[in-house]
Amino acid sequence: xxSDGAHxxxxxxxxxxxxxxxxxxxxxxxRTDAASLRRRILAAAQRGGEPTxxxxxxxxxxxxxxxxxxxxxxxxxxxxxxxxxxxxxGKAVSAFTPEAQLVRDGPDLSTEVNKFTDGKLNGLGITGxxxxxxxxxxxxxxxxxxxxxxxxxxxx
Numbered sequence: 001x002x003s004d005g006a007h008x009x010x011x012x013x014x015x016x017x018x019x020x021x022x023x024x025x026x027x028x029x030x031r032t033d034a035a036s037l038r039r040r041i042l043a044a045a046q047r048g049g050e051p052t053x054x055x056x057x058x059x060x061x062x063x064x065x066x067x068x069x070x071x072x073x074x075x076x077x078x079x080x081x082x083x084x085x086x087x088x089x090g091k092a093v094s095a096f097t098p099e100a101q102l103v104r105d106g107p108d109l110s111t112e113v114n115k116f117t118d119g120k121l122n123g124l125g126i127t128g129x130x131x132x133x134x135x136x137x138x139x140x141x142x143x144x145x146x147x148x149x150x151x152x153x154x155x156x
Contacts, residue, residue, distance in 0.1 A: 004129065004149040006136030009037050012058030015133060038141035041066060041134075048120070057124055061134035064121055066141050068113045076142065078109045080135045081150040109135065127151065 004015050009032035032040075044056060045063025069076055086093050086100040093100050110131065114121040126134070132149030139146060 004133045004136055004146075004151075006062075006133050007140045007146045009033060009140070011055045012130055012133040012137075034140050034143065037137060038066065041137055041141060051124065054130070057126060058130040058134050058137070061121065061124065061126055061130060062137035062141070064113055064117050065109070065134055065138035068109075068116045069138060069142055071116065072112070075107070075109060075112065076139075076144055078107050080109065080132055080147040 004012075006012075006015070041059045041063035043063070044051075044059035045061075045067060048060075051057035051060055083105040084102050085105060086095045086097065087103050088097060088100050110121065128151035129149065132147075132151050136146045136149065
């Protein structure tokens, strides 16, 4: 599994810098422990308002997810990104069927967090990488294992 750095306590903006910019992996001095990360992301989410940058926005989202996990512990088992299938009139069909509708299988973490935050999540305009990083940061803060970040493609 490719790492987005969240479980090493790496900030979202520094992790993306490494992935996109080809910079060396973050050093020990750029990492934080789960308790420190937890305090930072909860403070960002509770502060609200407009994020001050890419990393602050990811921190806000991570804090929202962590608060959602606290209110809905069952969501800790939900995947970062869900599975989908195509159907017509309630029956599964090929994606190439012209009238087919895409239907999600199981709960949708982003939809539920958005409801929980009264639409604040959707108002941030986050990227796929920020979402995956935020879920993993919240999972790290909650002492849960990481999930694959849907924005990172592994070839191999």
